[in-house]
Amino acid sequence: MPYPExxxxxxxxxxxxxxxxxLRTAAEVKEAMANSTxxxxxxxxxxxxxxxxxxxxxLKIALGNDNKPAKIGxxxxxxxxxxxxxxxxxxxxxxxxxxSVVLFKNGEPVxxxxxxxxxxxxxxxxxxxxxxAFDEFCS
Amino acid sequence: MGTFHSDKGDLHGMTVVVxxxxxxxxxxxxxxxxxxxxxxxxxxxHDDGQDGKTTDQYLEFASKYGVFKKHDRFVVPQDEIASVxxxxxx
Numbered sequence: 709m710p711y712p713e714x715x716x717x718x719x720x721x722x723x724x725x726x727x728x729x730x731l732r733t734a735a736e737v738k739e740a741m742a743n744s745t746x747x748x749x750x751x752x753x754x755x756x757x758x759x760x761x762x763x764x765x766x767l768k769i770a771l772g773n774d775n776k777p778a779k780i781g782x783x784x785x786x787x788x789x790x791x792x793x794x795x796x797x798x799x800x801x802x803x804x805x806x807x808s809v810v811l812f813k814n815g816e817p818v819x820x821x822x823x824x825x826x827x828x829x830x831x832x833x834x835x836x837x838x839x840x841a842f843d844e845f846c847s
Numbered sequence: 848m849g850t851f852h853s854d855k856g857d858l859h860g861m862t863v864v865v866x867x868x869x870x871x872x873x874x875x876x877x878x879x880x881x882x883x884x885x886x887x888x889x890x891x892x893h894d895d896g897q898d899g900k901t902t903d904q905y906l907e908f909a910s911k912y913g914v915f916k917k918h919d920r921f922v923v924p925q926d927e928i929a930s931v932x933x934x935x936x937x
Contacts, residue, residue: 757860758859758860759860802912803912803913803914803915804913804915822912823862823913824910826935827861829935
């Protein structure tokens with residue numbers, strides 16, 4: 709059951725305000741992923757404060773890094789189900805998880821940060837992991 | 848942005864590994880650990896040797912990538928529990 713949109717809107721905005729493209733439908737996800745050249749990051753947003761509360765600000769810190777993905781998109785798990793399923797389908801070798809981060813390089817997933825690696829960590833710690841992946845795959 | 852969860856203890860919302868007194872291990876998101884057992888959401892379980900994987904091999908994959916759930920919700924009785932640890936701390 710989705711949460712009321714007025715509750716979720718600030719969490720969407722927290723990511724979209726970073727310049728991240730919000731993908732609300734499966735068609736939007738497929739279109740965004742159609743050109744797989746280069747690097748692309750997809751952030752699976754979530755209402756859960758146990759992890760998403762540090763994942764979103766962690767992503768914000770990480771995107772301040774010199775090396776970062778060329779394309780960045782987000783879907784909202786539990787809210788935009790078809791879009792989320794489409795994004796997860798592109799990395800179906802990984803168990804579904806929200807919030808989570810998946811980084812693609814030339815269409816292949818090269819980095820995955822599932823929810824349990826975010827739980828209990830603060831934003832700088834999450835950012836540290838993301839920056840490590842950005843420096844490895846996006847430089 | 849804060850959490851919407853009520854106070855159900857420190858493990859509420861955390862993905863945990865529940866080792867049992869037998870060959871089975873459970874991985875799921877803790878809802879609540881009560882005196883009579885632990886309530887898990889989005890739960891997978893593995894028996895030592897299942898699919899040719901030891902428990903350690905299963906948990907090694909789980910700690911990197913998570914688990915494909917077999918149950919939406921599952922209760923592990925307290926008398927079957929040997930330990931509860933956070934998956935992120937393995």
